[in-house]
Structure formats: C-alpha cells, structure tokens
C-alpha cells in the first residue's frame with residue numbers, strides 16, 4: 310500500500326512506516342532521522358500522479374492517519390485549523406453544517422497535507438484558486454525537528470519573507486506540515502451547469518478563451534476531447550454527442566446572468582449542441598461523471614497503464630497546446646484521451662500503453678516530453694497541479710534555469726542532510 314502512488318512510477322517500499330500522534334512525535338522522529346541520515350517521506354492518501362510520495366531511497370515513511378483531526382472551526386472568520394491527515398471529503402462534510410467549504414478540489418479524496426505539499430488544484434481553481442490561495446497559516450516541522458509557524462490568521466500580511474508559500478508546493482522536501490489554518494468559502498446557494506458541444510476543437514477552445522475574456526467568473530470551465538466524451542457515454546451513460554465539449558458551472562447569487570451570457574458565447578462560436586443542467590442535483594450528476602474520468606478510462610482499458618500529461622499555459626495559448634498534443638498522438642501512433650481544466654490553461658492527456666510494451670511506453674514518454682517542452686516554450690509549466698515528483702524532474706531544469714540553483718540553496722539550508730523526501734523535484 311505504501312510503496313506506490315497512482316502513477317506509473319516504479320514502486321519502492323520504505324523500511325518502516327511510522328504514524329505519529331502529535332507534532333512532538335513528528336519532531337522527535339525527524340530529529341533522530343536527521344542525526345542518523347535516514348530518509349523520511351511523508352505520506353497523505355497516496356493519490357499522487359507523479360511518484361511524489363514514493364520512498365525511492367527507502368527509510369522512514371511518515372503516515373498521518375493518526376493526525377487527522379479538525380482542531381477548531383471559526384465560521385465567523387471563515388477559517389478552520391486541521392491536522393494534515395484529514396481528507397478533503399471528510400473536512401467538507403464536517404464544514405457543511407456551518408454552510409462553508411474548503412474549495413480546492415483535486416478530484417481524488419486527497420489528504421490536506423498532500424494537497425498542501427503538491428499545491429493541488431482542480432475544477433474549482435478558476436474561481437477559488439489553488440490550494441496555495443486557500444491556506445493562511447501552517448505549523449511545520451523542519452528537518453532537524455524544529456517546530457515553526459508560518460503565515461498569519463489575518464487576511465493580509467506584508468511581514469517578512471513569504472515562508473508559507475515556500476513550504477506549500479514543496480512536496481515534503483523542505484518540512485513536514487503538522488497543522489494548517491485553511492481559508493473557507495460559503496457553500497453556494499445556487500448552481501447551474503452547461504455542456505456545449507462543438508464541430509471542432511478550435512471552436513470549443515475559442516469559447517473557453519471568450520468566456521474567460523468576458524469576465525464571467527464560472528466556478529468551473531472544463532474541456533473534454535471527443536474520445537473522452539465517447540468513453541464517458543459508454544461507461545457512465547453521459548448524454549452527449551460525439552464532439553469536443555465544454556463543461557461550465559456557475560454558482561452563487563448571479564449564476565443566471567453568467568449562465569445566459571455564456572450560452573450566447575457558445576452559440577456565437579457555433580455550438581452544435583447545448584444542454585443545461587439547472588439546479589444542484591443535475592449539476593452534481595454531470596460533475597460526478599466528469600470527476601470519474603480517470604476511473605472510466607481504467608475500465609475502458611483494463612490491464613493497461615496510463616501516462617498523465619499535466620502541462621499548463623496562458624489561456625490564450627491553450628488552443629495551440631491542444632492542437633500540438635493531438636499532432637503528437639498522431640505522430641507517435643498513440644491512443645490518448647484529452648481533457649483538462651481549460652479555464653486555467655491546464656491540459657491533461659492520458660496516454661494508454663501496455664505495461665510490458667517498453668517500446669510503446671517510450672513513445673508515450675517522448676510524446677509527453679515534446680508536449681511539455683512546447684508548453685514551456687509557450688510561457689507555461691511542465692506541471693499545473695500534480696507536482697514535479699519523479700516524472701517532471703528533467704523539465705524543471707529547462708523551466709527554471711538559474712532559479713533552480715536558488716531552489717537547491719534553499720533545500721540545502723532547510724535540509725542540509727537531504728533526509729526529506731529525497732529523489733524528488735531535483736535530479
């Protein structure tokens with residue numbers, strides 16, 4: 310269970326798994342591991358897609374199953390203090406009684422510690438931001454066992470270096486998060502969703518750019534390629550036509566105005582089929598189908614493996630990235646399913662391969678590498694949300710240039726013995 314995440318990366322078991330009960334215990338384990346130069350890899354729910362929590366050098370795996378409490382909820386401040394092991398769904402269930410929720414939504418039932426470490430995001434990012442935009446303060450244990458606090462409970466802060474955001478997204482390589490204060494949002498009273506199909510990919514993507522450009526603030530804006538739609542129809546009974554499709558959600562009090570304007574934009578871009586899902590029940594059905602894309606693809610291709618693309622570009626460059634991705638699938642003769650958080654310029658392509666077909670796997674890796682290089686050349690990133698982990702280490706050299714040396718110096722300062730999640734981010 311603790312030797313692999315949800316990616317294709319090779320499993321590797323740790324020597325020992327510890328499940329601390331308190332920050333002091335985390336500190337004690339780290340102090341000992343630092344003295345003995347033993348690797349420590351934090352583990353949340355293991356749902357990563359880039360090998361982020363795999364203990365590639367063995368050592369200690371630190372599991373947060375015993376530190377999963379919701380410590381304090383302050384509805385008047387829209388804040389909650391949690392331990393890292395609580396999962397997103399457990400948290401949101403508990404918060405619903407206050408009419409509040411924690412918006413970042415990576416689809417999987419990830420732990421809050423894992424979401425912070427990967428700076429996870431997902432379908433709600435376009436309106437609510439990524440995890441980094443929804444964390445206010447953290448308790449962190451550094452490699453030598455020291456307990457520090459970063460960030461503030463105030464909504465704004467100009468005091469000193471922004472260490473909060475240094476630790477967020479650091480994939481457990483700089484420190485271990487033992488408590489976090491999260492920013493909450495009111496549960497929207499009204500929801501509506503639109504599914505619009507288009508003759509071709511450029512018209513669908515043009516619609517994404519136009520909706521963002523019109524300042525409509527959808528709470529989700531997703532693109533699904535035709536092959537992906539076909540699988541969801543077969544697997545989940547999605548009622549749709551076989552065509553590139555945009556899925557949008559509006560929530561809050563002025564959802565009708567946003568929805569109506571979005572419908573006009575879809576029509577102006579030649580949408581060939583528009584379906585609306587007014588109300589929460591219809592909207593929930595649609596989004597649960599979208600959320601299940603990964604599982605639907607697994608069922609469509611039993612006993613096959615998937616390589617996940619996670620590139621992101623400025624939204625105006627999204628059409629170019631989608632077209633390039635399609636051309637790569639053709640050039641390398643691959644079956645790949647394209648979809649993504651289009652409103653954020655984040656593109657996924659799940660490439661299917663036979664687990665024991667090395668030559669086919671190499672073709673997937675080469676196509677993936679060329680798409681990532683294209684995304685970086687368009688001003689984008691190798692990874693919009695899954696993190697660097699093992700799989701994206703090559704690309705951050707190209708993406709960050711000399712800034713990578715600064716990252717290495719930070720790592721050396723905070724973790725001079727290299728015990729925290731070694732083998733990740735840096736080659």
Ligand SMILES: Cc1cc2nc3c(=O)[nH]c(=O)nc-3n(C[C@H](O)[C@H](O)[C@H](O)COP(=O)(O)OP(=O)(O)OC[C@H]3O[C@@H](n4cnc5c(N)ncnc54)[C@H](O)[C@@H]3O)c2cc1C
Nearest residue numbers: 353354355356357415419420422423426429430481486694
């Ligand atoms: C079906 C599916 C869909 C997905 N969709 C998305 C998506 O839309 N968006 C997205 O962002 N991700 C997505 N993911 C990836 C994954 O869910 C996220 O990366 C998530 O943040 C991982 O959280 P986790 O709790 O599973 O962490 P893990 O995988 O266990 O660990 C993730 C990283 O966090 C570190 N870590 C864990 N706990 C701590 C801690 N307390 N302190 C410091 N470091 C810690 C680990 O060492 C590791 O580096 C998806 C995954 C699946 C399987």
